[in-house]
Amino acid sequence: MKTAYVDTSCLAAIAFDERNSAAVQRRLASFDELVAAPLLEAELRAALRREGSQGSLLLDELLDPIVWIAADRALSAEIATVLAAGYVRGADCWHLATALYFSEPSEISFLTLDAKQAEVARALGFKR
Secondary structure, three states: OOEEEEOHHHHHHHHOOOOOHHHHHHHHHOOOEEEEOOHHHHHHHHHHHHOOOOOHHHHHHHHOOEEEOOOOOOOHHHHHHHHHHOOOOHHHHHHHHHHHHHOOHHHOEEEOOOHHHHHHHHHHOOEO
């Protein structure tokens, strides 16, 4: 089974119909399973609100295939591992730490449009 952790930047590109949105959609469709932290929903809804977009139908379509990962403990070890690989902002760190909590990096892809987050994901060993 081909699994990918999806960062908010990917779904935001689709929601805001950015120039790379078709390529992002094709990439997402190439996986059997998409996983993410519930933080993705909060970030995406906040971005839509900030931009004055209603997009609730589109939002439901974007979120429907996601399998949600909720840690049942603090992610201190994973956060330390992420930050040892490189500095990223808090939310980006949380997404990477959640992906580490979910799976060994060599077993899943980490999808993001954020260059720094992608750099740290590669350093951690996530597939592209």
